[in-house]
Amino acid sequence: MERYNAACNAVSPVAFSERQFSNIGLQKRLYRHVRETFGLSAQMTLLAIRKVAGSYRSTREAIKEQNKVLAVLGKPLKTLTEISFREHGAICYDARVLSIGRNRVSIWTLDGRINLRYSKPAYFPAVATVTQTDLVYRDGAFWLYATVEIPDVEPADPSEYLGVDLGVVTIATTSDGATFSSDATEKVRQRYGRLRGILQKTGTRSAKRRLQKIAGRERRFKTDTNHIISKQIVCAAEGTKRGIALEDLKGILLRTTVRHDQRERHHKWAFHQLRSFIEYKARRTGVRVQVIDGAYTSQQCSACGFVHPDNRSSQAAFCCLACGHTENADINAARNIAARAAVNRPIAVCSPDTGGEVESQACKEHGATYGIMPPTEVGGS
Ligand SMILES: [Zn+2]
Structure with missing residues (x-):
């Protein structure tokens, strides 16, 4: 998690200064460098780069929305600033990297893949497709936050x-x-x-x-x-x-x-x-x-x-x-x-x-x- 966020923090200034917020564009520009410097797997390198690109895109969208209202109120508009990532910020896995089984989940670590048992909360919807899973470190424990799509x-x-x-x-x-x-x-x-x-x-x-x-x-x-x-x-x-x-x-x-x-x-x-x-x-x-x-x-x-x-x-x-x-x-x-x-x-x-x-x-x-x-x-x- 620390290595992944360090990688994000290396990618962020480049993304910001070059205004490069597309996954593909940023991957082309930095994949090799990040992979060699931080020793992450190919998929984890891509995830780090995508987290940075995604953060900039969603922040830019949020600012755009806020500015619509600020303009109505005649207040100064907000501008995009460089994003930095916390040491223990979430790792955002997509469905391909982290697979959730019925009661086990497989996660890649710096020391290889590990297979962990997990329990699903009762409120977890039955008809849901997991689109993204975030690994979050909170109060001394690791949690998986699953984003689900419900029709x-x-x-x-x-x-x-x-x-x-x-x-x-x-x-x-x-x-x-x-x-x-x-x-x-x-x-x-x-x-x-x-x-x-x-x-x-x-x-x-x-x-x-x-x-x-x-x-x-x-x-x-x-x-x-x-x-x-x-x-x-x-x-x-x-x-x-x-x-x-x-x-x-x-x-x-x-x-x-x-x-x-x-x-x-x-x-x-x-x-x-x-x-x-x-x-x-x-x-x-x-x-x-x-x-x-x-x-x-x-x-x-x-x-x-x-x-x-x-x-x-x-x-x-x-x-x-x-x-x-x-x-x-x-x-x-x-x-x-x-x-x-x-x-x-x-x-x-x-x-x-x-x-x-x-x-x-x-x-x-x-x-x-x-x-x-x-x-x-x-x-x-
Ligand atoms: Zn009246």
Whole structure:
């Protein structure tokens, strides 16, 4: 593992400086050199080179996606920087190099091939093709992370949607009124945060090792929480034959990029992950996910459609200035999200060019004109 990552670190600067991120191109350029310098097998040499090329390609794609949003927000764009690999970073095997038998796995080592017994967890899907296996060193033990391909279930065409509002204090709220708070993950974050502070002050080598360990534990706890929440949301939609409605990334970012402290960063990370978990679990069970324009979902009344910033009397409470409808603010937003997905209609915004399609009404207090959307029915919730 150490030799493999050392090889990756030798390949990376060349790949970066020559902008050579294709497997074939990088192999042509460096195969012989890496093989001779690091004494890896032919296949392991190729895997090291491919890990570097793959890391650059996926990082470049991720930056491209982030920059789309940053451009909308008028913020400085990110650029690709040289990637370095950790001493005990994962070895990424493809199906040809690492073969997984029913209860044994064969792995190449510097001292030849070894055959190891392994146990498959109960949740491992029966109808799955293993496409890639990563050998990971974690807390003093070796683990195999198998990436599996599961056939998608053709999504049904639902007439109703379960709206999900993703937030900061409350991680997720559904249009059925279910809420998932961030209390538990926040407590863990704070506990580890204090410990982190102490260890950082200590600064010894063993303190650094412990820091890495707790970072991993904290991350896995949050990931586990997101798995539980996303599973419950997908089950709720599947059980009632509804689709799931989520707001687009832009709406979430516009609401949450105000502060940049640790807490904010953690939550942003958490709901990006939660989103992707909801999406893939939904794909697996044939639940359609509809992404809607999230503009004004928090300012709009889910009963009469009136949009106004003052409809939000506090962070938690929604009170419609037009019809007097009151509701928990997150649930109100989730209902709007559900309704927008069901009709997929364009959204009225408070600008003069909403034209004849939407009625508009002058706001008495601000003098501005806000659009009124027709009343929406959020069926069954
Ligand atoms: Zn209203």
